[in-house]
Amino acid sequence: MANxxxxxxxxxxxxxxxxxxxxxxxxxxxxxEQFKNKVVLCNCDxxxxxxxxxxxxxxxxxxxxxxxxxxxxxxxxAELFSTHKSDKAIYLEYTGDKNGNRVPDPEEIGIKHLNGxxxxxxxxxxxxxxxxxxxxxxxxxxxxxxxxxxxxxxxxRFLILGNDNCRxxxxxxxxxxxxxxxxxxxHVKEFKKPDxxxxxxxxxxxxxxxxxxxxxxxxxxxxxxxxxxYPKYDNYDAINVDKTADIPMDYAEIMGVPITFLxxxxxxxxxxxxxxxxxxxxxxRGYVKGKRLYSRIFIKNKK
Numbered sequence: 001m002a003n004x005x006x007x008x009x010x011x012x013x014x015x016x017x018x019x020x021x022x023x024x025x026x027x028x029x030x031x032x033e034q035f036k037n038k039v040v041l042c043n044c045d046x047x048x049x050x051x052x053x054x055x056x057x058x059x060x061x062x063x064x065x066x067x068x069x070x071x072x073x074x075x076x077x078a079e080l081f082s083t084h085k086s087d088k089a090i091y092l093e094y095t096g097d098k099n100g101n102r103v104p105d106p107e108e109i110g111i112k113h114l115n116g117x118x119x120x121x122x123x124x125x126x127x128x129x130x131x132x133x134x135x136x137x138x139x140x141x142x143x144x145x146x147x148x149x150x151x152x153x154x155x156x157r158f159l160i161l162g163n164d165n166c167r168x169x170x171x172x173x174x175x176x177x178x179x180x181x182x183x184x185x186x187h188v189k190e191f192k193k194p195d196x197x198x199x200x201x202x203x204x205x206x207x208x209x210x211x212x213x214x215x216x217x218x219x220x221x222x223x224x225x226x227x228x229x230y231p232k233y234d235n236y237d238a239i240n241v242d243k244t245a246d247i248p249m250d251y252a253e254i255m256g257v258p259i260t261f262l263x264x265x266x267x268x269x270x271x272x273x274x275x276x277x278x279x280x281x282x283x284x285r286g287y288v289k290g291k292r293l294y295s296r297i298f299i300k301n302k303k
């Protein structure tokens with residue numbers, strides 16, 4: 001049901017989901033040193049009620065930030081959640097505590113109007129993007145491909161949320177394979193909706209090109225290969241592995257693993273060969289004994 005909710009949201013382009021502060025704090029705790037003296041941009045949520053803006057403004061000094069900018073698409077008044085009915089958009093700018101109380105007071109936050117609707121693709125929002133060192137936000141699910149493409153085009157560091165299925169998108173998988181994008185530390189399963197209720201999803205992951213410690217740790221392998229437990233695909237020369245934890249330690253050829261493998265992926269330990277679409281596998285998916293399997297990533301163990 002959770003995954004079905006996500007698919008429906010994508011299909012309907014219903015992108016009004018708000019990240020909870022506890023999830024932001026949990027993930028950001030791993031990157032603190034990487035934010036020192038950086039300009040941070042949050043460009044996909046109402047800056048007057050955004051938990052991203054809240055986190056970075058209240059942790060501005062402890063993170064050693066240089067500047068914080070937040071924009072969003074069409075704001076109205078600062079209610080619990082913006083209704084986005086106004087044709088005017090704003091952006092907020094914060095450069096740190098001025099009165100010594102280490103709290104981002106309203107008079108310390110610069111509120112500026114945008115000429116357009118605040119769309120991240122607009123020329124004035126791109127100018128703000130160009131000023132940023134790191135972009136952190138929850139972009140619209142339906143625009144994830146386009147959003148990531150823009151970050152790559154402007155060579156930005158980022159930490160953003162996206163559903164697990166986006167790992168299979170042609171444009172996103174290419175970046176994963178080329179080690180230009182990878183998974184963060186945690187998953188997010190619940191978001192707030194504009195009416196204040198909670199919406200549950202299947203796994204939504206953090207994606208980043210900031211350094212992640214997990215990418216330097218070898219996955220501990222304990223199983224040995226045998227053809228009965230690891231059958232070959234009917235339509236591709238590789239063995240099937242149903243769980244990341246079951247990757248055999250003594251198999252050197254190509255293996256098909258679940259997309260959740262990317263949560264544990266260390267590029268020094270494994271090489272990504274491709275996925276079903278990248279490799280143009282017949283029938284578009286791997287089959288074992290006539291049974292169509294879930295999407296797979298094909299890898300080799302370098303060690």
